[in-house]
Amino acid sequence: MNTTARADAQARDLAARFEETFGAAPDGVWAAPGRVNLIGEHTDYNEGFVLPFAIDKRARTALRLRGDSTIRLLSTFGDQGPVQADAADLVPGAVKGWAKYPLGVAWALQRHGLDVPGFDLLLDSDVPLGAGLSSSHAIECAVITALNELTGAGLSAExxxxxxxxxxxxxxxxPTGIMDQSASLRGAAGQAVFLDCRDQAVQLVPFEAQESGLVLLVIDTKVSHSHADGGYASRRASCELGADVLGVKALRDVTVADLDEARALLDPVTFRRVRHIVTENHRVLLTVDALRSQGPAHIGQFLDASHVSMRDDFEISCPELDLAVATARAAGAIGARMTGGGFGGSAIALTPARHEQQVRDAVVRAFADAGFTAPDIFTVTPAAGAGRIS
Structure with a gap:
């Protein structure tokens, strides 16, 4: 079954389940993809550069507006039963589980001055949870795309x-930035999204690995992470401190040539955090240039350097991620790095198609030998962004 046929079947199935659950057909079905960040980690909230792409795994939402202010939410996964709330009485921090994402969207739309009525929603998703592939943002982007259309809000992607x-x-x-949503809302098939997080300017950059005889493997370590935890927040605080001490609006304004001076002004930990952001921004630009001029076979060195920087300077890796990266490289990948916010989640390995199976087998063996939970390994390709599918 091709991609379009599969999406149509998924939309029909979700619409039928919605009608069975809520007693009437939905107004439509919308989908938004997860994302893989090819390179550019933690640079987004520093007004820097990132290079993610939307992946061929998506959150799908069947939704129908109601004539009152009641919101009813149900998902096809997990053990959380139906969630009910009032659109006029949404409170930050009061909701747990996946329901906080669609309710957060409704709340944000209200804060923007839009009249958001009640609605019924059934959610399905094949974006792996907790894997660093932005499953939460996929939910939010599917919901906001649906509500934007149904309420006639006229919101732009930005x-x-x-x-x-x-x-x-x-x-x-x-305390996340704008990378994940930008990839999910503005992605395109066969393209990576080169995003300037200062002004939201987007350029699509070809990333057609298959045409170059490559695959991009995602290695989900099964180590769960949360962006709302203290590790992410403390890294962001270090970046803000570094920018303040260096007298710049954001670390985007610091160059590699400025790092010697920065070392003299910052404490050692803050300096390492700053150095990661500054060098990572530079690596994004080098990667974009290489993709445009030479193709994906020439970006492996930048992926490798990015992982070292995240491991040693930003200190957001973990033993499972480090093992996945090192093993993939030793088994034939041309470049590998952790992807996402860190402290768990997934690694990516850009791999010649002829070596794909040996990389998969080597990583599985290495995890078993280390006593780690078996990883989930799959390929991803750049896919279209959010939109209506039924």
Whole structure:
């Protein structure tokens, strides 16, 4: 079954389950993809550069507006039963589980001055949870795309990026930037999203690994992480401190040439955090240049250097991620790094297609030998962004 046929079947199935659950057909079915960040980690909230792409795994939401202010939410996964709330009485921090993401979107739209009625929603998703592939943002982007259309809000993609970020920051309590939403809302098949997080300017950059005889493997370590935890927040605080001491608006304004001076002004830990951001921004630009001029076979060195920087300077890796990266490289990958916010989640390995199976087998063996939970390993390709599918 091809991609379009599979999406159509998934939409029909979700619409039928919605009608069975809520007693009437949905107004439509919308989907938004998760994302893999090819390179550019923690640079987004420092007004820097990132290079993610939307992946071929998506959150799907069947939704119908109601004539009152009641919101009823149900998912096809997990053990959380139906969640009910009132659109006029949403409170940040009061909701747990996956329901906080669609409710956060409704709350953010209200704060933006839009009249959001009640609605019924059934959610399905094949974006792995807790794997660093932005399953939460996929939910938010599917929901805001649906509500934007059904309420006639007329929001641009840039508007929806900022509103979902506001939902994440103020309602969910996760101090994230705009990378994940931008990839999910603005992605395109066969393209990576080169995003300037200062002004939301986007350029699509070809990333057609298959045409170069490559695959991008995702290695889900099964080590769960949370963006709302103290580790993420403390890294962001270090970046803000570094920018303040260096007298710049954001670390985006610090160059590699400035690092010697920065070392003299900052404590050792803050300096390492700053050095990661500054060098990571530089690596994003080098990667974009290489993709445009030479193709994906020439970016492995930047992926490798990014992982070392995250492991040693930003200190957001973990033993499972380090093992996945080192093993994949030793088994034939041309470049590998952890991806996502860190402290768990997934690694990516850019691998010649002829070596894919040996990389998979080597990583599985290495995890078993180390006594780690068996990883989930799969390929991803750049896919279209959020939109209506039924």
């Amino acid at each position: 508007d929806m990026v900022r509103l979902t970020q506001h939902a994440e920051n103020a309602f969910v309590g996760a």
